[in-house]
Amino acid sequence: xxSISHRKPTNLTLDSNLVASAxxxxxxxxxxxxxxxxxxxxxTLAERWKRENKQALDSSNKYVEQxxxxxxxxxxxxxxxxx
Numbered sequence: 001x002x003s004i005s006h007r008k009p010t011n012l013t014l015d016s017n018l019v020a021s022a023x024x025x026x027x028x029x030x031x032x033x034x035x036x037x038x039x040x041x042x043x044t045l046a047e048r049w050k051r052e053n054k055q056a057l058d059s060s061n062k063y064v065e066q067x068x069x070x071x072x073x074x075x076x077x078x079x080x081x082x083x
Contacts, residue, residue, distance in 0.1 A: 012033060022029050050057070 014029075019029065022032065
C-alpha cells in the first residue's frame, strides 16, 4: 500500500491524443502519471547505482572469473545442466 504523503497540484503538458485515450478508457491520469514517475525514478536510481558501483562490480566479477565463487566448495546442492 502506498505511503500517505502530501499531494501537490501540478500542471503537466501531455499529448492530447494520449489524454483522450486515457479518459476514454477510464484511466486516472494523475495516478498513471504518478506511477510512471515513480517507475522512472526507480530506473534512474538503479542506473545511477550501477554507474557508481561499476568498478567494484567489475572487480568482483573478474575475481569470480579467475577464482570461482569463494564458497563454491561448501555448496550442498549441485547445478543440473541441461544438454
